[in-house]
Every structure is written in structure tokens, then in C-alpha cells.
Amino acid sequence: MSPGLKCLFDWGLSCPNGSYFFVTGTELARDGVGSGRSWLGTELARDGVGSGRSWLGTELARDGVGSGRSWLGTELARDGVGSGRSWLGTELARDGVGSGRSWLGTELARDGVGSGRSWLGTELARDGVGSGRSWLGTELARDGVGSGRSWLGTELARDGVGSGRSWLGTELARDGVGSGRSWLGTELARDGVGSGRSWLGTELARDGVGSGRSWLGTELARDGVGSGRSWLGTELARTELARDGVGSGRSWLGTELARDGVGSGRSWLGTELARDGVGSGRSWLGTELTPYSSYV
Incomplete structure (x- = not known):
């Protein structure tokens, strides 16, 4: 041989x-x-x-100070101060002050003052004053004065004066003076002076002086001096179903139904049906039916 x-x-x-x-x-x-x-x-x-x-032109392992391991052209491990591990061209772990871990080009963990964790290019956690957590590029939690939580690019919760919660880009809750809740870009509830509730871009309820309730862009109820109720853009009652006071009235579908007081009247579908008082009259479909004063 x-x-x-x-x-x-x-x-x-x-x-x-x-x-x-x-x-x-x-x-x-x-x-x-x-x-x-x-x-x-x-x-x-x-x-x-x-x-x-090495294997197939790739260096697999170097052993020594600052040595490293690699696979398929990627350095897998460097051991020492500020050392790091990587996989497929990504640094996986650096151990030391401000060290970090990453996966697929993303820093996964930095441990230290103001350190952070991330996943897929997103910082997941910063621990310290004003620290934060995030997921998929969204800050999930900041702990401290005015801290906040978010999900999918939306701030979910800020805890502090004027803090708020939100979902899908909508502020869900602010707790404090003039705070509010909302859903899908709509403010759902503000609790305080002149506060309000809304749904789908419509203000549903304001509680306070001149406060109101509405549905689908229509003001449903105002409770207070000159308050009113309405439905589908139509004033329904003034108390815009009801206004209580001198010259108050009721209406339905854009028609004033009843005014109670001097020279008050009732109407239906744009027609004045009844006026009770001096020279009062009743009418139907735009026609005055009984002018009582003509019989006197």
C-alpha cells in the first residue's frame, strides 16, 4: 500500500x-x-x-484570548470582556457592562443601567428610570413618572398625572382631570368637568354643565340648563326630545313637536299641528284647520 x-x-x-x-x-x-x-x-x-x-470555507472555532467560534461564516462565540456570541451573522450575547444579546441581527438583551431587551429589531425591555418594554417596535412598558404601556405601536397605559391607556392607536383611558377613554380612535369616556363618552367617533355622554349624550354623530341627551336629546342628527327633545324651561319644545325627525308656553305649538313632519293660546290654531299637512279666533 x-x-x-x-x-x-x-x-x-x-x-x-x-x-x-x-x-x-x-x-x-x-x-x-x-x-x-x-x-x-x-x-x-x-x-x-x-x-x-472550518467547514466548507467557514471558520468554525478559534480558541484563545478573545477567541471565537463561527459557523457558516458567522462568529458564534467570543469569550472575554465585551465578548459576544452570534448566529448567522448576528451577535447573540455580549457579557459585561451594557452587554447585550441578539438574534438574527436583533439585540435581545442588554443588562445594566438603562439596559434593554429586544426581539426582531425591537427593544423589549429597558430596566431603570424611564425604562420601557416593547414588542415588534412598540414600547410596552415604561415604569416611572408618566410611564406607559403599549401594544402593536399603541400606547396602552401611562400611569401618572394625565396618564392614559390605548389600544390599536386609540387612547383608552386617561386617569386624572379631563381624563378620557376611547376605542378604535374614538374617545369613549372623559371623567371630569365637561367630560364625555363616545363610540365610533361619536360623543356618547358628557356629564357636567351643558353635558350631552350622542350616538352615531347625533347628540342624544344634554342634561342641565337648556339641555336636549336628539336622534340621528334630529333634535328629539329639549330637556332635543326635551328642553325644560320657558319656550321649551319636543321634536321628532327634524320637526318640532311641542313647545310648551305662551304661543306654544305642536307639529308633525314639518307641519304645525296645534297652537294653544290667543289666536291659536290647529293644522294638518301645512293647512291651518281650526283658527279658533275666527269663531269668536
């Missing part, structure tokens, strides 16, 4: 004394200081200080 083939069977790919052999024109093994192993034109292993291992 030739020395090269004996080397192959006795030692695998490791041949002593710098010997080597060829298979189909490819150098498989060179042995010596800083020697290496290769397969199909690729260096597989070099052994020594700062030595490395």
Missing part, C-alpha cells in the same frame, strides 16, 4: 510528517504546526495558538 493510502486508512485525514495525498485533484490533509484539514478544497481544521476549525 502506498504511504498516502496507508496514511488514509491508519489516520483518516491526519497524515504525520507533513505528508498528504490527493483524491480527484483535491488536497485532503496537510499536517504540521498550524496544520490543517481540508475536504474538497475547504480547510477543515488548523491546530495551534489562535488555531481555528
Whole structure:
């Protein structure tokens, strides 16, 4: 058996004394200081200080101070101050002050003052004064004065003076003077002087002087001096179903139904039906039916 083939069977790919052999024109093994192993034109292993291992042209492992490991051209591990680990070109872990972990190009964890965690390019957690948590580019939680929570780019909760909660870009709750709740871009509830509730862009309820309730863009109820109720853009009652006081009235579908007081009247579908008082009259469909004064 030739020395090269004996080397192959006795030692695998490791041949002593710098010997080597060829298979189909490819150098498989060179042995010596800083020697290496290769397969199909690729260096597989070099052994020594700062030595490395590689596979298919990629350095797999270097052992020493500041040494590193890599796979498929990516450095996997560096051990030392500010050392790091990476996978597929991404730094996975740096251990030390302000160190960090990452995955697929994203920093996963920084541990220290103002440190943070992230996932897929998003900072997940910063621990400290004004720290925050986030998910998919959204800040999830800031803990401190005026801190906040959010989800999917929406601030979910700020705790403090004038703090608020929101969902899907909508502020859900602000707790404090003039605070409010909303849903899907609509303010649902403001609690305080002149506060209000709304749904789908409509103000549903304001509680206070001149406060009101509405539905689908229509003011449903105002409770207070000159308050009113309405439905579908029509004033329904003034108390805009009801206004209580001198010259108050009731209406339905844009028609004033009843005014109670001097010269008050009732009407239906734009027609005045009844006026009770001096020279009062009744009418139907725009026609005055009984002017009582003509019979006097």
C-alpha cells in the first residue's frame, strides 16, 4: 500500500510528517504546526495558538484570548470582556457592562443601567428610570413618572398625572382631570368637568354643565340648563326630545313637536299641528284647520 493510502486508512485525514495525498485533484490533509484539514478544497481544521476549525470555507472555532467560534461564516462565540456570541451573522450575547444579546441581527438583551431587551429589531425591555418594554417596535412598558404601556405601536397605559391607556392607536383611558377613554380612535369616556363618552367617533355622554349624550354623530341627551336629546342628527327633545324651561319644545325627525308656553305649538313632519293660546290654531299637512279666533 502506498504511504498516502496507508496514511488514509491508519489516520483518516491526519497524515504525520507533513505528508498528504490527493483524491480527484483535491488536497485532503496537510499536517504540521498550524496544520490543517481540508475536504474538497475547504480547510477543515488548523491546530495551534489562535488555531481555528472550518467547514466548507467557514471558520468554525478559534480558541484563545478573545477567541471565537463561527459557523457558516458567522462568529458564534467570543469569550472575554465585551465578548459576544452570534448566529448567522448576528451577535447573540455580549457579557459585561451594557452587554447585550441578539438574534438574527436583533439585540435581545442588554443588562445594566438603562439596559434593554429586544426581539426582531425591537427593544423589549429597558430596566431603570424611564425604562420601557416593547414588542415588534412598540414600547410596552415604561415604569416611572408618566410611564406607559403599549401594544402593536399603541400606547396602552401611562400611569401618572394625565396618564392614559390605548389600544390599536386609540387612547383608552386617561386617569386624572379631563381624563378620557376611547376605542378604535374614538374617545369613549372623559371623567371630569365637561367630560364625555363616545363610540365610533361619536360623543356618547358628557356629564357636567351643558353635558350631552350622542350616538352615531347625533347628540342624544344634554342634561342641565337648556339641555336636549336628539336622534340621528334630529333634535328629539329639549330637556332635543326635551328642553325644560320657558319656550321649551319636543321634536321628532327634524320637526318640532311641542313647545310648551305662551304661543306654544305642536307639529308633525314639518307641519304645525296645534297652537294653544290667543289666536291659536290647529293644522294638518301645512293647512291651518281650526283658527279658533275666527269663531269668536
